[in-house]
Amino acid sequence: MTLLTIDKDHWTQGLAAAADHYRLFGPVKEKDQHQFKALEKGRLPDLDLVNTRLSPKDLVFPQSEIMLTYSLDESREDHHIMKEAHTDHAPRAVVGMRPCDARAIQLVKLNFDTPDVKDPYWLKAYEATTFIGMACDTPLSTCFCTSAGCGPYNAEGLDILMMDRGETYLAKIFTEKGKAFADTAGWNQATPEAAEAFVAAKEAAEAKMVSTISTDNLADTDLLDLHGAPFWDDIAFACLNCGTCTFTCPTCWCFDIQDEVQGKSGVRMKNWDSCMFPIFTVHTTGHNPRDTKTQRVRQRFMHKLKYFVDKYQTGIMCVGCGRCVRQCPVNIDIRRVCELMNSFKPADACVAQG
């Protein structure tokens, strides 16, 4: 690992130099919201934010992506034969993402990059991207990253982690990808004393966290007991099944596959989908294994806080970014659900039910 100091003039010049070799993405403010966007030449990422409304997961997992193309024109020799769509895998970098979003991509990677099957669209986009993180010094009241396996200075999944020291940025370079970006940007001023600054800033940021969750009992509680717990109707009562939680979540990865045809040209697309939507699981016969709102809400929380824990044994499928808490229109709060699940004792339910 290398430690660098980057003064802010040099930061601006460096991004301009890097833009000749990388397609840059970063948070920009549009209306009153920060959003990750491609940075047009000369535009700097706006790092004066706590967190964006949507995570940058769409940089590797676009909301809608063409996977295959084909022709239905029977006069063509290749009619009805599907081909892989051309996808741009030129080097790119996302600048200024939060550690929670970087860890989220690592959790999603468990799904798309498996020993058996690899999703070439996700993986090629991931491999083409350099992840440059900005440590978080001002967590919100809804942030609970420190108890969700992450933290405001967590480096997991990042090629570079930066912290803001006013006149300068300090940068930790972790990977070859990160080094290559820093070299391209011309950032090369080593700072041997910076490690301590990182430690102090990390402790200060963590001390500002006001929100935590407990997850220590989730792995040991029986899956069917949790599934049958008595609180699910209560949790789901106000849910609108709007899907906001799944779309804003950086770790939600469910998708749909759809064909679209214009004239004789067709594409097969991958689109974000949501377990909150009733048609997500409905069979052609009309039978729906998760027919009720309660079943769907339970699925989302059980997937994140129990099924994922059991399957991967790497903690919960949540990084504590708090987006679903902030943006749920009816104030369903994953922290409360996690608390209910984590403290659930099947014996309690038996007693309660008499």
Added chain:
Amino acid sequence: MQNPYLPYPVRIDDITVEAEDKSLKTFKFVFLNDGDEDQFAYRAGQFAELSIPGKGEIPIGIASSPVEKGFVKFTVNRAGVVTTHLHNMRAGDRMGLRGPLGNCYPWDLLEGKNILIVGGGFAFTTLRSSIVYMLDPANRSRFGNIDVVYGARSPGMLLYKDELVEWEKRDDINMHITVDGTDDPDWKYNIGFVPPITEQKAPPGGADTYAIVCGPPIMIKFTQPVLEKLGYDHDHIIMSLENRMKCGFGMCGRCGIGKELVCKDGPVFTLNQINRTPREY
């Protein structure tokens, strides 16, 4: 990097109407490109995605058997957009085939054992694959007694009628065909639902006997207690589940039941495994 979303191009070689109401047709596909058939190396119990450009994909159990070479067959119920379009296609038309997908019946475990097959409706397709596999001269000696209970709504709704007649004649497989009801005075087989016929005809369970069950949920629901009554252990009752799927290899998240994915961890599960998952199928 291999692209698991990219189907093999195939051509419809032949179409057989199976059911009297024409709701079930068997499609025989041949691969357009040399080498693709070898790549598509499947085992009985697996499924594949039939892929119609412009319409979409559907997961369907493979009806042909690995011992049948030169083609792959699927029996398809006309139910939704893709299957209706497929039913309207003709021999010679091109489409795609993606797979093989999912696990299969646990053949290593089943070797040397007596096998009871219980099937209902068009779910019999993957069971046909298994029967043809076990009856193949190269494989028959690797299994003990084979009993088949197969039911349909009426005689005209039975699949693979010619083969059923052939299997009836053989002395190395016990066929117990049944229909829910019929007006046909010449009907010489059983009349009744699959669970009671299973209770009457199936061999008792035991360490050397496994039951493979595939059919509509209502049939499975009532067959399970029958098999338990006959002494089949939950580890010896093997079922094939269905759920809505898209990708077919465990990424899209749609077919999850608890931490299991029907497309990747299944579709074949033992009753023991199913009992440990939420009832969301």
